Amino acid sequence: MFELRSVSYRYPGFARPVLEDVNLTIAEGEIVGVAGPNGAGKSTLCLVASGLAPASIGGDLTGAVRLDGEQLDRRPHELAGTVGMAFSNPGAQLAGVASTVFEEVAFGPMNLGLPVVETVARTRGALGSLGIEDLAERHPGRLSGGQTQLVAIASMLAMQPRYLVLDEPVAELDQECRALVAGALRRIADGDTGLLVAEHDLDLLSELRARVVHIRDGRLSPDGPPAGGRANPAPRNSAPWSSGAPVVIRCDGVAFDYPDSTHALEGVDVEIRAGERVAIVGRNGSGKTTLVRLWNGLLRPTSGRVEIAGLPTASRHVAALAREIGLTFQDPNDQLFARTCRAEVAYGARNSGLGGRELDGAVDAGLALVGLADDAGANPYDLGPSKRRLLALASVLAIRTPVVVLDEPTMGLDADERTRVASVIAALAEAGRTVVAISHDARFVAGSFERSIVLEAGRVAG
Amino acid sequence: MVAVAATVAIIIGGGYVVPAVVLGALVVPPAVVAGVLGRAVRWSVLVSLPIAIAVAIVSILGRAGATVLFTLGPFRATLEGVDYAAQIELRLLVLAMTLAVFGLTTEARALIADLQRRGVSPRLAFAAAATLDAVPAMAERARRIEAAQRARGLDTEGSVGARLRGAIPLVAPAVLGTLHDVEARSLALDARAFDHPGARHLLWTPADSSRQRLARWLLVLGLAAYVTGVAAGVLPRLP
Numbered sequence: 001m002f003e004l005r006s007v008s009y010r011y012p013g014f015a016r017p018v019l020e021d022v023n024l025t026i027a028e029g030e031i032v033g034v035a036g037p038n039g040a041g042k043s044t045l046c047l048v049a050s051g052l053a054p055a056s057i058g059g060d061l062t063g064a065v066r067l068d069g070e071q072l073d074r075r076p077h078e079l080a081g082t083v084g085m086a087f088s089n090p091g092a093q094l095a096g097v098a099s100t101v102f103e104e105v106a107f108g109p110m111n112l113g114l115p116v117v118e119t120v121a122r123t124r125g126a127l128g129s130l131g132i133e134d135l136a137e138r139h140p141g142r143l144s145g146g147q148t149q150l151v152a153i154a155s156m157l158a159m160q161p162r163y164l165v166l167d168e169p170v171a172e173l174d175q176e177c178r179a180l181v182a183g184a185l186r187r188i189a190d191g192d193t194g195l196l197v198a199e200h201d202l203d204l205l206s207e208l209r210a211r212v213v214h215i216r217d218g219r220l221s222p223d224g225p226p227a228g229g230r231a232n233p234a235p236r237n238s239a240p241w242s243s244g245a246p247v248v249i250r251c252d253g254v255a256f257d258y259p260d261s262t263h264a265l266e267g268v269d270v271e272i273r274a275g276e277r278v279a280i281v282g283r284n285g286s287g288k289t290t291l292v293r294l295w296n297g298l299l300r301p302t303s304g305r306v307e308i309a310g311l312p313t314a315s316r317h318v319a320a321l322a323r324e325i326g327l328t329f330q331d332p333n334d335q336l337f338a339r340t341c342r343a344e345v346a347y348g349a350r351n352s353g354l355g356g357r358e359l360d361g362a363v364d365a366g367l368a369l370v371g372l373a374d375d376a377g378a379n380p381y382d383l384g385p386s387k388r389r390l391l392a393l394a395s396v397l398a399i400r401t402p403v404v405v406l407d408e409p410t411m412g413l414d415a416d417e418r419t420r421v422a423s424v425i426a427a428l429a430e431a432g433r434t435v436v437a438i439s440h441d442a443r444f445v446a447g448s449f450e451r452s453i454v455l456e457a458g459r460v461a462g
Numbered sequence: 463m464v465a466v467a468a469t470v471a472i473i474i475g476g477g478y479v480v481p482a483v484v485l486g487a488l489v490v491p492p493a494v495v496a497g498v499l500g501r502a503v504r505w506s507v508l509v510s511l512p513i514a515i516a517v518a519i520v521s522i523l524g525r526a527g528a529t530v531l532f533t534l535g536p537f538r539a540t541l542e543g544v545d546y547a548a549q550i551e552l553r554l555l556v557l558a559m560t561l562a563v564f565g566l567t568t569e570a571r572a573l574i575a576d577l578q579r580r581g582v583s584p585r586l587a588f589a590a591a592a593t594l595d596a597v598p599a600m601a602e603r604a605r606r607i608e609a610a611q612r613a614r615g616l617d618t619e620g621s622v623g624a625r626l627r628g629a630i631p632l633v634a635p636a637v638l639g640t641l642h643d644v645e646a647r648s649l650a651l652d653a654r655a656f657d658h659p660g661a662r663h664l665l666w667t668p669a670d671s672s673r674q675r676l677a678r679w680l681l682v683l684g685l686a687a688y689v690t691g692v693a694a695g696v697l698p699r700l701p
Contacts, residue, residue: 080655111658352615
């Protein structure tokens with residue numbers, strides 16, 4: 001039995017505790033889901049439960065974290081074979097020294113000093129349980145986000161902990177991979193491993209038949225019933241509008257190969273008209289991000305033709321195309337650099353030629369649309385990860401491009417924040433702007449978009 | 463071992479012959495065999511150029527000598543200064559090439575295995591290997607940042623002035639993101655028992671034939687002879 005009794009935790013340098021008087025038990029083979037909005041303390045609870053806080057990051061812990069009645073105050077490496085932790089940012093979990101996924105997954109068991117035979121067996125078992133044996137010889141740094149997430153979870157499974165803590169384990173996964181992870185976690189629990197899963201996705205917790213507890217402002221509410229889920233609607237591939245609106249994005253026979261000879265796209269024909277709301281869906285690594293990067297000139301097609309507003313992209317600079325297509329990226333940390341949120345949002349708008357009151361108006365409107373008006377003077381890195389994603393969205397909205405393309409805009413967002421993004425898309429559509437989004441979030445796609453383009457292995461399916 | 467021998471040889475000795483021999487015999491052949499000569503040359507020139515320019519200015523105009531080539535205000539450019547600058551810059555280039563070829567041809571896992579085989583602690587071996595892999599990881603991050611900022615109108619295809627203005631939006635996310643990742647990676651390593659004491663049983667060890675061992679011993683002997691020659695004054699040292 002794993003238990004937290006009256007646990008409060010305060011990060012170093014913070015005046016107030018993030019967790020207060022938390023009581024939680026996890027039995028062997030039990031799955032406990034922790035649900036709650038971003039900033040409620042889910043990730044902190046994961047760090048405390050895994051023994052990383054305060055041992056690795058400092059801070060003050062009061063109360064007791066016990067395993068089979070024994071206080072867990074050991075160093076993290078002493079806990080590693082007992083309690084494992086998979087983080088929400090899988091890329092940062094990679095050891096960074098492995099040449100293959102197999103070596104990456106084997107890294108933990110090797111650290112435990114296990115014999116080679118056992119390390120190999122555990123690694124094969126972990127890869128097999130997630131169905132990713134085919135990734136074994138791939139370089140871990142060249143996987144899609146979802147594949148990296150699976151490798152990160154496999155790396156923890158290979159440690160064979162008695163209790164496994166997972167912080168948003170399906171945040172970056174497509175429906176198929178998500179189902180794979182859900183099945184694997186269920187099997188792990190059936191094998192008597194206790195799981196603590198912090199997750200926005202109540203459907204996942206329902207599939208896992210988890211006992212769900214809710215957290216808000218660092219406090220747990222009494223244990224609740226299993227979350228009630230409903231099946232996610234299947235993506236649909238449909239024909240473009242036959243309206244008379246002009247075509248703003250056209251791809252004719254587009255193919256793209258990366259320099260390492262990876263065939264990302266092959267024979268892609270796409271037509272999107274002004275004012276449409278279109279989702280691009282498909283498995284991790286199916287070429288979705290590559291396709292949208294061809295639209296604003298960040299990538300140039302190996303063959304075929306891409307036209308934006310009737311003009312081929314081949315002869316146009318990215319800076320010029322950025323005034324027509326606003327594109328948000330999956331990782332907001334790759335773009336945030338300014339000292340304040342206001343300055344961050346103003347950057348792209350200023351580059352597009354806005355100035356004076358028009359610029360101020362665009363910045364204010366962008367921040368207000370995503371609900372960050374009160375954070376205008378804050379440093380972007382003082383915001384949580386989900387708010388940083390919304391800030392990146394605001395910075396693209398302020399450019400006021402006729403076409404807005406969003407790459408996984410709801411990744412890591414809680415229910416309220418997802419509703420906020422949906423309302424942003426509705427507002428853009430009402431203003432007659434074209435919205436395209438790459439998303440694995442089937443419910444978001446069904447609720448906010450008129451049609452979907454399904455990509456499979458670099459081709460438009462169907 | 464090749465990188466160590468090449469580095470020591472070019473640091474302690476003078477003249478042009480030894481650095482040229484090191485370049486021709488120890489650095490270029492492995493680069494050619496591994497197919498990384500072009501990348502190694504580009505990287506070396508890029509890294510050593512700023513230092514090379516500074517060395518050239520200071521050495522040529524600041525070093526005393528009997529043969530004055532020309533005067534520039536209060537400064538006199540001397541032939542001795544040119545000779546000194548050329549010797550330093552040849553070393554600089556060979557050193558940069560040596561590091562580049564080492565980085566481009568060494569697998570992190572091979573370095574870890576080799577260091578641990580020689581008794582280096584797993585933590586230190588990991589740190590050395592992570593440094594080796596940090597360069598391509600940083601390059602990948604830089605590509606992602608550049609793409610994100612270009613999508614917001616950063617002009618990397620325009621004038622030099624426009625490109626210079628784009629430096630902060632490119633550099634700041636790289637620095638902040640790296641700091642953020644270091645913290646996250648440190649926690650992830652803790653969770654994967656990185657601090658666990660005791661030996662690791664590695665899955666793979668690099669091949670090490672008797673010929674390779676012989677070559678390493680010959681390099682050690684050659685290096686020892688060279689160091690002795692320089693110390694005895696038989697071989698040239700830097701002026």
